[in-house]
Amino acid sequence: MNQRVFNFSPGPATLPLPVLQEVQQNLLALPGAGASILEISHRSKTFEQIIAQAEANIRQLLNLPDEYHVLFLQGGASLQFSQVPMTFLRGSGRSADYMVTGSWAKRALAEAQREGGVRVIWDGKENNYSRVPKKGEYDVNPDAVYVHFTSNETIQGIQFPAEPETGDVPLVCDASSDFLSRPIDVKRYGLIYAGAQKNVGPAGVTIVIIRNDLLERVPDGLPTMLDYRVHAENHSLYNTPPVFAIYVVMLVTRWLLESIGGLEQMHAINQQKAQMLYDAIDRSEGFYRGHAQPDSRSLMNVTWRLPTEELEAQFVKEAKEAGLHELKGHRSVGGIRASIYNAMPIEGVRTLVEFMEDFRRRHA
């Protein structure tokens, strides 16, 4: 009954087994604390060390300069969709540039439009959101407050291979679904936000990385909880933070550093896993049809179709029986989606590839 399957859920998503085992072992009482991580005060020394360690791990993984702050917030990327333009756009008399690459970028755009002037500088609609823009396909307004992009679209399964070029305009990124999955050129970003529940922890904490010059632009008068300065000044302890989720982020980032060896190594593993799936699609003689164009293929969410919707349903059903769960594509686009974030082991992908080949032999 309690056997673990390979869980290809797009998020919340599979976590490293050693992390889960450590959470389980210490669930009744953290060593030395006499109480569970679910019970300790956020003002205790025990938790102060945990949150400081979580921040230090993220700083080390990203090689983050001192001018950046690391915040642990709540509300998910969805609240950031509003908090970013509420902070920088509303009342600025200027506009922001948005790249619309898929479902999540559209949500970010819709919230920004409520707060101020927005220019869409690229929209992938005409190619059904199957690729991200190339350099030269968009014009950044040099007076824009920021340029917003979604580094990975979980629903479509497309990903920016590298940051867009924005000159001196600060880059703001929804990195929810590929945060800490590969090295990034962090100095190019003014603000990065990411829900934890794909690569770095359970649902319930949102990591925001914000550069000093953006922090200085935060206007007075915002609700206190939506003022980035308050959280930076209080090291995310203005009010009670999501203690448990931050604890798991600390454990996952420690696993990234100590068991994987850092983001270069994680990226290599993620490339290997994705390549195994894209190869299986490419050699299927059209039985599996990938959604993403090759130069925009996501390393996190691999999406494809089968010849009919009936076969897709059959695929999902048989895969589940084989211990390969959560492979159904998002309801808005259909098809199949395999989410293979950091913690998905190669063994899981190998098993899926074998299943795909067997399924094709039987149904092609």
Add this chain to the structure above:
Amino acid sequence: MNQRVFNFSPGPATLPLPVLQEVQQNLLALPGAGASILEISHRSKTFEQIIAQAEANIRQLLNLPDEYHVLFLQGGASLQFSQVPMTFLRGSGRSADYMVTGSWAKRALAEAQREGGVRVIWDGKENNYSRVPKKGEYDVNPDAVYVHFTSNETIQGIQFPAEPETGDVPLVCDASSDFLSRPIDVKRYGLIYAGAQKNVGPAGVTIVIIRNDLLERVPDGLPTMLDYRVHAENHSLYNTPPVFAIYVVMLVTRWLLESIGGLEQMHAINQQKAQMLYDAIDRSEGFYRGHAQPDSRSLMNVTWRLPTEELEAQFVKEAKEAGLHELKGHRSVGGIRASIYNAMPIEGVRTLVEFMEDFRRRHA
């Protein structure tokens, strides 16, 4: 090393041991799900059942009429301090009435003042926030949008013995620190909000109960994540909710129903625990001096002083050595504070009372 102590933390706070044991047992894989509660999709049938059960438990415990919605949000009471007035006060052309009973009511007031007109209809400043107002000591504006009160002040250790009288004006309550600790006259409330981390779960989820007529008053144009209607329509699944925290709330509320027997029984136990501590204070011949006036004494947070600050420090130190943790009063008021929420066992309070008497014999 891993032995559990008696944890008198004001929140996050001690949880029922059987709940922690169940969380621990199923941490690697929920029965039948093949994955941890930290990993399962919030759109999975498994989680849909969990969140529905959490809501059903709360409805049963409070005997909640159908016209109320139960929402599981993020951001803590601190975000509700803003979201409530942002929703009902801003742009209404009317004002709201606030009762200022202590540190938390002050925070709620400060955020409301940023959003619109506010009248303070009672302020406990002149008696150092040692009691709540009695009927007749405040005048509710019959045109007020709502009356806000803080049912229990954790820092001062005072609590409303019953709801204030507000006529037809909707009652809005920050119930963070006594939610589900006793029966309430729920039909008197328009909106109740509570961070979970005192009586009902770990930090990371905020429960909001809102009546239909208030929901209908929500204006258009708010950020989507701050629109109560969106969360009501989507049954708290508009975006990824704090899955794990909601799971623990489900387990704690099940424990309240099945092991305790409901809120009447919980209230009786909470009265007994608080009485044991207040009796120890009252028979100490002035060695222990309670902060709260007798008719406003909190059943959740018992606060008292010793003859000197040195003795207070000594008390906290010796108590910790005796396995009684987190008894230091809030830094803003000093003294001693014992938080004895639902899950604090009577045995913990008995041990504390024995320690208090022994300490007094040795130091009086």
